[in-house]
Amino acid sequence: MLELMICSLVTILPDYLYRRYRQGKRFGKxxxxxxxxxxxxxGITGCLxxxxxxITMIFYFHPSTTSAAIYFRTVPILPEGSGRVAEVNVGFTADVKKGDVLxxxxxxxxxAALETAKRKIAEVEASLISAxxxxxxxxxxxxxxxxxxxQAKDELEVKTELQRRNPGIVPQRDIEKLQVLVDQRQAGIDVATAxxxxxxxxxxxxLPAERASAEAAQAQxxxxxxxxYVRAGVDGRVEQFLVRTGDVVNQLMRPAGVLIPDGAGRRSVQAGFGQIEAQVMKPGMVAEATCISKPWTIIPLVVTSVQDFIAAGQFRTGExxxxxxxxxxxxxxxxFLEPLYxxxxxxxxxxxxxIVNAYTSNHDIISDPKTGALKGVALHAVDATGLVHALLLRIQALLLPIKTLVLSGH
Structure with missing residues (x-):
């Protein structure tokens, strides 16, 4: 409607004025x-x-979308194993710090397994003392x-010396017995050494290897x-925490709740623009948004990233x-858009x-000396039409609470 009114000022109105004052025709006659x-x-044909x-130029060079939201990441609260809940330390909702037991x-x-491992270490220590x-x-x-x-060697040497000096004074049998005794005593030394x-x-x-194994079992x-102990992985806020003492939980069941990290949903806005605007959307573009949770407010934004892929075209390998x-x-x-301030x-x-509007800016191209006058005028017109879209966004921001509260039918 606004575009139609603007266009009528340079088409229908001059046509009417020409016929009224140039041709003398009167309205109603x-x-x-x-x-x-x-x-x-x-005038009507030109106006249309x-x-x-x-409208085409405005919506192409200054795209708009209502498919925008402030998405935020959540962390599901799940145990690493399974078992029955013995103790709950937080309520349905609570602020938590990293490492807090939920x-x-x-x-x-x-x-019991930990105590067994400790006893095994004590057993190894006792064996070490015994060793x-x-x-x-x-x-x-x-x-x-x-x-x-x-002693046996000395006695053998004495009798051997006596036998050498006075052959026959010591029976040969006694010397052989002493030799056997010396060998026997040497074997005893070897046994004790072994x-x-x-x-x-x-x-x-x-025993050190057994102790290391026992310590590893204790660590395990x-x-x-x-x-x-299920702990908070990050600082944040627990929401919809429904687990209570006596509940059986495991990783296959639904999460016990969700943990929303601090700062989630406070940094950027994610918006989905039409595919036809793929060549227009560029990082660095200035944008504006109005959100239903903060009515009557225009938020200046800047485009920080444009995803190179369209999610609708993805597929998984199958049969x-x-x-x-x-x-x-x-x-x-x-x-992805972030606040300008x-x-x-x-x-x-x-x-x-x-609701997000993005605005094309051709200032650098217009300032380039190589840009021709006709092209510069056309680009000026493109940039100037962004004012119409900005005005439309402010009208939408003004009417959004009324549309939501009064005209939605709720």
């Missing part, structure tokens, strides 16, 4: 309700054509065996115990061939629906 079309046919062209599962089984005692015992046995060996080496091996290698058991006819909706171009989204509830 020659120009009647029935003769309007014939008398003002050139100019209106259609103006609820705890029953940990009887995990506690050190065995080393001391083996040292004593080696000393005893060496003393006995030395026992000591075995104890040393247990102390230096076997401690991890299992810690998994029974069926793709039929483009099944693509019911053409999809839109996802655009700090705190621009304050007071806007995350998730709020918004």
């Amino acid at each position: 020659e120009i009647t309700f029935f003769s309007v079309w014939y008398e003002l046919r050139w 054509m100019l209106t259609i062209g103006l 609820f705890r599962l029953d940990s009887s089984k995990q506690d 050190r005692t065995d080393i001391a015992k083996a040292d004593a046995q080696i000393g005893e065996a060496r003393a006995s060996h030395q 026992a000591r080496e075995s104890s040393l091996l247990r102390v230096s290698t076997l 058991a401690q991890v299992d115990v810690d998994k029974t 069926l061939l793709i039929d483009p006819q099944n693509l019911q909706r053409p999809g839109s171009i996802l655009v 700090k705190g621009g989204l304050e007071g806007v509830t995350p998730g709020s629906a918004c």
